[in-house]
Amino acid sequence: MTDYLRASAADLVAALEAGETTSVALTELFLDRIEAVDSAVHAFLHVDREGALAQAAASDARRAAGAPASVLDGVPIAVKDVLATEGLPTTCGSKILEGWIPPYDATVVTRLKEAGLPILGKTNMDEFAMGSSTEHSAYGPTRNPWDLDRIPGGSGGGSAAAVAAFEAPLAIGTDTGGSIRQPGAVTGTVGVKPTYGGVSRYGLVAMANSLDQAGPVSRTVLDSALLHEVIGGHDPRDSTSIKEPVGALAEAARQGASGDLSGLRVGVIKELGGEGYQAGVEASFRESLDLLVSAGAELVEVSCPSFVHALAAYYLIMPSEASSNLAKFDAMRYGLRVVPDGDPSAEDVMRASRDAGFGDEVKRRIILGTYALSSGYYDAYYGQAQKVRTLISRDFEAAFEKADVLVSPTAPTTAFKLGEKLDDPLAMYLNDLATIPANLAGVPGISLPSGLASEDGLPAGFQVLAPALADDRLYRVGAALETLLEKKWGGPLLAQAPSLDTGPGGRVGRSAPVSRPPYSTTGEMA
Amino acid sequence: MSTDTLLSFEESLEKFDPAMGLEVHVELNTNTKMFCGCPAVFGGEPNSQVCPTCLGLPGAMPVVNAKAVESAMRIGLALNCEIAEWCRFARKNYFYPDMPKNFQTSQYDEPIAFEGYLDVELEGGEIVRVEIERAHMEEDTGKSLHVGGATGRIHGADHSLVDYNRAGIPLIEIVTKPIMGSREKAPEVAKAYVAQLRELIVALGVSDARMDQGSIRADVNLSLAPVGTGSLGTRTETKNVNSLRSVERAVRYEMQRHAAILDGGGSILQETRHWHEDTGVTTSGRPKSDADDYRYFPEPDLVPVAPSREWVEELKGTLPELPREKRGRLQKEWGFSDLEMRDTVGAGALGLVEETIAAGASPQSARKWWLSELARRANDSGQEIADLGVTPADVAAVQALVDAGSLNDKLARQVFDGLIAGEGTPAEIVAARGLAIVSDDGALGAAVDKAIEANPDVADKIRDGKVAAAGALIGAVMKEMRGQADAGRVRELIIEKLT
Structure with a gap:
């Protein structure tokens, strides 16, 4: 019997189409898995058993009537808690939104519902997507299924860990500076940041509007392509969404899986490697390059000299936008409200609520952004950063004249230990060194597992970047590399991950027995 | 404070x-x-x-x-x-x-x-x-x-x-x-x-x-x-x-x-x-x-x-004529003095006057009715002039009746009373209130004879060539006819009869 828990979404679709299983059965399977392992992994902030099963039953009815709503109809999915979900809590990993239940769905969520994907629940994240480890979640960190003492990456550690721990076959992430790709890299999963504007941001609680992009999280390249086709495309509610159709991404993935990359020029970015990159990560990267060459690709070295300024520019633009975006959390309309003693004014309530509701990293970035936008500093900081951004876009343009795709390690290191970089924000920020340029330029990128680093046996990620609107190239090249790597490994990399098999009592025993799951459920919230 | x-x-x-x-x-x-x-x-x-x-x-x-x-x-x-x-x-x-x-x-x-x-x-x-x-x-x-x-x-x-x-x-x-x-x-x-x-x-x-x-x-x-x-x-x-x-x-x-x-x-x-x-x-x-x-x-x-x-x-092609330019153009077309124009604008009657002229009234008559007659009534009742219930078409119709000799100014004012009271169109009000001017020689002649008889000294003056004295006899005829006599025809009849 097929192990549906570990099967790809594409295989689940095949099983549903063949009538071998039902969406209700699959949804129950993943809900049970969540119940069994999530007390250890803590990928979820909220699980909606009731809602997911209702959606699954509706899916089964559609399929029985011969009218599935989409190619992924009936395949369950997890959604990062930064996307508004009507009737389900949406906290963004922050205390300030604890208990907030949006009255509307993000466009991505609407599209998932319309396509018939039952939503299992909302995944954990760094507060307001600010972080690279999910340790900045106000609800406690998510743990890496490869090693529960390590971080799952961030900010979308919950989505990546959920997929890596087989709690969901698919998930939605968001990527502002690498928050889909870096968690993908450190959990041995696939994550895609589409072209800016390729997926609607309506209902995505913004960290940095000009950088944020929602995208697929999965265990295979084809699965991401299938999901990307469901969520992508123009949305009139998002003025920055692009008009071009989303393209034949699954077809590109299937074509790539044939393993032939003849004539493809692969640009290796000189600036993204070397110092600061873990040896095992680099070695894994080189092995993947060799495989691409074996498939007929031509390697060219490209230089993107402005990339060295990317991190600095990012840490001015992102906090500037964030400082303004987060101003709305003022306790006047929704969310946490702290009323100080005495006869407080509205401003006193705002101050006390924001003080209690935001975590340190959020406050740090609000302060940074407020400063960077201040009169007298604007030109020197925000203005300069925008110029760097232009230079980075030009570097990409020049590089894409020489190469069809650009490649680098996704993250400089494998997963580090929980707490290791918590007190060193700069070290934390360096995790996104290789992923940030794509956000600044709006180009698409994918991360897929390239193997295990020899020194620690943990997953390393391989990043492919393509020109804006050429997301199909990510899938073609990604699928080709995946096929070659899996041939070498004799199966998916995740097959080598610890099983997280449930101990006595049906739960993974890490420390003290857990009396209740770490996530809320719809029943509890009601 | x-x-x-x-x-x-x-x-x-x-x-x-x-x-x-x-x-x-x-x-x-x-x-x-x-x-x-x-x-x-x-x-x-x-x-x-x-x-x-x-x-x-x-x-x-x-x-x-x-x-x-x-x-x-x-x-x-x-x-x-x-x-x-x-x-x-x-x-x-x-x-x-x-x-x-x-x-x-x-x-x-x-x-x-x-x-x-x-x-x-x-x-x-x-x-x-x-x-x-x-x-x-x-x-x-x-x-x-x-x-x-x-x-x-x-x-x-x-x-x-x-x-x-x-x-x-x-x-x-x-x-x-x-x-x-x-x-x-x-x-x-x-x-x-x-x-x-x-x-x-x-x-x-x-x-x-x-x-x-x-x-x-x-x-x-x-x-x-x-x-x-x-x-x-x-x-x-x-x-x-x-x-x-x-x-x-x-x-x-x-x-x-x-x-x-x-x-x-x-x-x-x-x-x-x-x-x-x-x-x-x-x-x-x-x-x-x-x-x-x-x-x-x-x-x-x-x-x-x-x-x-x-x-x-x-x-640019959809821009309306700017108000000040429009005022200048209209003033010229209508031949209004600066003061007349300012009063018209000041009373908020520019558009009403314009529409009344468009409906056929002369500029001066349109101005006269809106500014002297209707503005006063609006002021008395504390209303906006446009809210009186009188339309530019009504005013033009009243003036047409005046021009045709069917109404004089005094009768016209009574038509406006009717319009404000919502009694119907000017023609309906004239008919219902019996306001039309009498210019029929038979009816007028009788009234003139009566006036001559009642004012022999005035009649003598006219016979002596003092035609200006006819005014007193006209007044008497108008009184007899409750204001509805055609004053021009009355004068003619008096002079015919006495000279």
């Missing part, structure tokens, strides 16, 4: 030159709000016209209302402005409970329209050119209602309620350059500018333009400088001056208040001031410095607005 010391207006001008800057907010009459699909209408149950976007809910995004952009461009063009080829929205960041996102989506250094002017006509016919710095698009805020306490103001209130129906309604803010050199006419210039800007907005049809409902709001910046220096002093900004009369009074008040402070050796605190319509004074608002830091930056959720030149040209 105010303890301000004022210098007399005359004395303030002896010592200081005023400079003004006017910021006028125009609420557009688009169907929907600036950045979402909620209805943009006045009134409604509190918080009934809201959605995730105008409530600023997490995740919601704005989309620009193209109709609002079009209205902004038409206002800009009517004010002789340049229209930006490319401009952006910007966030103006500050915390206030009635502002859902704690930033206002506005425009900063890239307004949609800039560098224009409005030629403003003063009472005496003098034209003053007011330079326009910019007209930009932004969204309105919600409205706070302070509950409890004696004054309804924020101080002393138990709590406040916020209605977000207004949040996101499109506004155009029109900012003048400093208006200098208007001296004793400064208050009048300010009022005339706002009045004629309002007329322009009405002619464009882009706003309800109701100052009493806040769909046009004026902020008055004023500063004084020692006379003849040409410099700019420290300004105050008097907010939300919501009637034309108040604009004039607020300028005058601030001139006198500033003058007293400066004359006493003090200095002006740069601040906002609140205008009090009832007492005619301003009171201190909040300090406002040029260093107020709103941390403007381009709105990243919106794409730039880049109106094509074709669109701009197309909109």
Whole structure:
């Protein structure tokens, strides 16, 4: 019997189409898995058993009537808690939104519902997507299924860990500076940041509007392509969404899986490697390059000299936008409200609520952004950063004249230990060194597992970047590399991950027995 | 309530030159709000016209209302402005409970329209050119209602309620350059500018333009400088001056208040001031410095607005004739004196007179009925002249009856009585009230004979050649005929019979 828990979404679709299983059965399977392992992994902030099963039953009815709503109809999915979900809590990993239940769905969520994907629940994240480890979640960190003492990456550690721990076959992430790709890299999963504007941001609680992009999280390249086709495309509610159709991404993935990359020029970015990159990560990267060459690709070295300024520019633009975006959390309309003693004014309530509701990293970035936008500093900081951004876009343009795709390690290191970089924000920020340029330029990128680093046996990620609107190239090249790597490994990399098999009592025993799951459920919230 | 010391207006001008800057907010009459699909209408149950976007809910995004952009461009063009080829929205960041996102989506250094002017006509016919710095698009805020306490103001209130129906309604803010050199006419210039800007907005049809409902709001910046220096002093900004009369009074008040402070050796605190319509004074608002830091930056959720030149040209073609130009053209066409024209405009009857002439009446007759007859009645009943229930077509019909000899002025007035009372059309009223003039020789002849008989001495004078005496006999005939005799024919009959 097929192990549906570990099967790809594409295989689940095949099983549903063949009538071998039902969406209700699959949804129950993943809900049970969540119940069994999530007390250890803590990928979820909220699980909606009731809602997911209702959606699954509706899916089964559609399929029985011969009218599935989409190619992924009936395949369950997890959604990062930064996307508004009507009737389900949406906290963004922050205390300030604890208990907030949006009255509307993000466009991505609407599209998932319309396509018939039952939503299992909302995944954990760094507060307001600010972080690279999910340790900045106000609800406690998510743990890496490869090693529960390590971080799952961030900010979308919950989505990546959920997929890596087989709690969901698919998930939605968001990527502002690498928050889909870096968690993908450190959990041995696939994550895609589409072209800016390729997926609607309506209902995505913004960290940095000009950088944020929602995208697929999965265990295979084809699965991401299938999901990307469901969520992508123009949305009139998002003025920055692009008009071009989303393209034949699954077809590109299937074509790539044939393993032939003849004539493809692969640009290796000189600036993204070397110092600061873990040896095992680099070695894994080189092995993947060799495989691409074996498939007929031509390697060219490209230089993107402005990339060295990317991190600095990012840490001015992102906090500037964030400082303004987060101003709305003022306790006047929704969310946490702290009323100080005495006869407080509205401003006193705002101050006390924001003080209690935001975590340190959020406050740090609000302060940074407020400063960077201040009169007298604007030109020197925000203005300069925008110029760097232009230079980075030009570097990409020049590089894409020489190469069809650009490649680098996704993250400089494998997963580090929980707490290791918590007190060193700069070290934390360096995790996104290789992923940030794509956000600044709006180009698409994918991360897929390239193997295990020899020194620690943990997953390393391989990043492919393509020109804006050429997301199909990510899938073609990604699928080709995946096929070659899996041939070498004799199966998916995740097959080598610890099983997280449930101990006595049906739960993974890490420390003290857990009396209740770490996530809320719809029943509890009601 | 105010303890301000004022210098007399005359004395303030002896010592200081005023400079003004006017910021006028125009609420557009688009169907929907600036950045979402909620209805943009006045009134409604509190918080009934809201959605995730105008409530600023997490995740919601704005989309620009193209109709609002079009209205902004038409206002800009009517004010002789340049229209930006490319401009952006910007966030103006500050915390206030009635502002859902704690930033206002506005425009900063890239307004949609800039560098224009409005030629403003003063009472005496003098034209003053007011330079326009910019007209930009932004969204309105919600409205706070302070509950409890004696004054309804924020101080002393138990709590406040916020209605977000207004949040996101499109506004155009029109900012003048400093208006200098208007001296004793400064208050009048300010009022005339706002009045004629309002007329322009009405002619464009882009706003309800109701100052009493806040769909046009004026902020008055004023500063004084020692006379003849040409410099700019420290300004105050008097907010939300919501009637034309108040604009004039607020300028005058601030001139006198500033003058007293400066004359006493003090200095002006740069601040906002609140205008009090009832007492005619301003009171201190909040300090406002040029260093107020709103941390403007381009709105990243919106794409730039880049109106094509074709669109701009197309909109130029839709501009109505500007009110002042139209007045000039009509005055010439109608042959009105300056005074007649001013009275017509002042009575708010320009459009009515125009339509009456279009319906066939002569310009002078149209003016006469609307201004002497109907304006008086409107005034007596405290109504707007347009609300009397008399249409331009009615007035033209009445005048046609006069011209045909069926009515005289006195009878015509009775027809207007009937029209105001809702008795039907002029023809119906004439018939129902039996108002038509009698010019039938039989009926008139009998009345003339009776008048001659009753006034033999007058008849003798006429027989002696004093034809001017006929007036007395005509009066007698008119009295006999209850005013409905054709006075010309009566005269003829009298002379026929007596000479």
